[in-house]
Amino acid sequence: MTTTPIFNTWVKCSRPNSQANLRLFCFPYAGGGTWSFRDWSDDLPDTIEVCSIELPGRGTQMKSPPFTQLQPLVCAIADALRLYLDKPFAFFGHSMGGLVSFEVARLLRKHHGLMPVHLFVSGRRAPQLQPTKPPIHNLPKPEFIEELKQLNGTPSEVLKNHELMELMLPILRADFAVLETYNYSKEKPLSCPIAVFGGLQDSEVSHEELQAWREQTSSEFSLQMFQGDHFFINFERQVLLQLIAQKLIKYS
Numbered sequence: 001m002t003t004t005p006i007f008n009t010w011v012k013c014s015r016p017n018s019q020a021n022l023r024l025f026c027f028p029y030a031g032g033g034t035w036s037f038r039d040w041s042d043d044l045p046d047t048i049e050v051c052s053i054e055l056p057g058r059g060t061q062m063k064s065p066p067f068t069q070l071q072p073l074v075c076a077i078a079d080a081l082r083l084y085l086d087k088p089f090a091f092f093g094h095s096m097g098g099l100v101s102f103e104v105a106r107l108l109r110k111h112h113g114l115m116p117v118h119l120f121v122s123g124r125r126a127p128q129l130q131p132t133k134p135p136i137h138n139l140p141k142p143e144f145i146e147e148l149k150q151l152n153g154t155p156s157e158v159l160k161n162h163e164l165m166e167l168m169l170p171i172l173r174a175d176f177a178v179l180e181t182y183n184y185s186k187e188k189p190l191s192c193p194i195a196v197f198g199g200l201q202d203s204e205v206s207h208e209e210l211q212a213w214r215e216q217t218s219s220e221f222s223l224q225m226f227q228g229d230h231f232f233i234n235f236e237r238q239v240l241l242q243l244i245a246q247k248l249i250k251y252s
Contacts, residue, residue: 009060010080013051015041020049022117022252023089024244025081027097027104029123029231030175031168033058036094043241047252051084053077053097057171066174070182074103082112088251090118092244094233095204096179098124102216106187115192117251119217120244122197123230125205126212127184137176141169148172151204151230193220195247197240199232200225 011025012034024044026037034052041050055073056064067073077100085108093101098121108114136147149159159165194217198210207225214221224243226236233240 008080008083009064010054010077011051011084012054012060013049014038015050017041017046017049019046020252021047021087022248023049023051023084023087024248025084025089025091025101025116026050026052027091027093027101028053028055029095029097030179031172032094032097035059040237040241043238044245045249045252048245048248053100055175057174066171068174068177068181070100070103070178073178074100074107077104078107078111081108085112085114088117090120090248090251091116092120092122093124094122095124095230096175098122099127099179099182102127102190105190105192109190110187115190117192118247119190119192119194120197120247121194121213122233122240123199123202123205125209126216127182128186128215129209129212131180135176135180137173137180144169144173189216189218191218193217193222193247195243196221196223197233197243198223198225199228199230201228202230202232204230 026040028034028036034054037050037052044050054061055066057066081104091101091105093099101119102121105116105119136144139147145159145165194213196210196213198205198207210223226232226239228235
């Protein structure tokens with residue numbers, strides 16, 4: 001039995017719970033951080049310990065340069081997670097986090113023979129699908145900010161704050177580069193169940209693109225749609241977490 005390290009810049013458990021039977025690792029969206037999941041423990045059973053992934057360039061990793069390619073990022077995350085995988089675990093990822101968590105799961109299977117008991121993907125098209133929009137990470141600043149406004153994930157007060165945006169833009173550009181330079185390689189489907197969530201008014205990801213995740217599992221698959229745009233999780237959190245808890249109850 002391994003012992004969870006006291007401090008790890010990659011993993012943040014806002015409410016440590018050594019008695020939990022299962023760990024839920026949460027992967028943030030582009031530009032996001034562990035703050036997105038800081039209150040999730042409030043709406044999940046005590047048997048589940050919520051641990052968030054802190055990406056470079058923010059929080060405890062503020063001084064580390066953000067990654068611009070997915071594979072090195074996935075390898076670094078998998079390395080950081082290994083000491084935390086001494087009990088059953090599940091992954092949740094929203095948007096960029098959905099893709100990153102999927103590739104981390106595949107790497108852990110390939111190199112360590114480990115697998116999450118469940119993969120939860122939110123607001124992200126299936127990885128085997130080609131992008132339908134041109135890349136934005138190299139756009140000039142005004143156009144890039146306009147694209148961020150369309151996504152509706154960056155608060156307007158942040159977008160209007162010049163100093164804050166100067167800090168955030170390199171992180172956001174790097175995160176979009178991770179997504180937009182991604183090349184899918186075909187492997188056998190994961191053996192864990194995959195549950196996918198989407199927003200009915202999400203202009204970024206269609207129902208069909210979410211449904212295509214079915215190809216990535218040889219186990220159970222489910223798709224649940226919510227009212228809301230790409231960031232529906234901010235408004236449907238309680239219902240979302242109830243669904244996650246129901247899926248994990250048999251493991252926790």
